[in-house]
Amino acid sequence: MVSHRANARQLAVLLSQPYECETDGCNAREHLQIDHIVEYGRSKRTCATQLGYKCAHCHYLKTHKHWRDGPKHPNGKRKLIPPNHPPPTAPGPGP
Ligand SMILES: [Zn+2]
Numbered sequence: 001m002v003s004h005r006a007n008a009r010q011l012a013v014l015l016s017q018p019y020e021c022e023t024d025g026c027n028a029r030e031h032l033q034i035d036h037i038v039e040y041g042r043s044k045r046t047c048a049t050q051l052g053y054k055c056a057h058c059h060y061l062k063t064h065k066h067w068r069d070g071p072k073h074p075n076g077k078r079k080l081i082p083p084n085h086p087p088p089t090a091p092g093p094g095p
Helices: 010-013 056-064
Strands: 032-036 051-055 068-072 078-081
Touching: 010 051, 032 056, 051 056, 056 078
Parallel strands: none
Antiparallel strands: 032 051, 068 078
16 A cells, blocks of 8 residues: 555664755755655655655755755765756666
């Protein structure tokens, strides 16, 4: 059964990550929210790598201002791409 809620295992993976906004250049550590990196309607499922922390500001930009997640960097950060901006070169097929 598919659920919109993150399960315990997914949350455990998430909690093992640094508690910091994952947006590159943003080091917010307060008022973080759990973000589904691939939006639910498109992915049809939730997996651990698709959860990340975002601060309220970055989450707002993504949810209401049409900003998009870029590919995740080795340091765990990802760029937040403004609307009307050409997509970054893809690192390969998605998960
Ligand atoms: Zn942020």
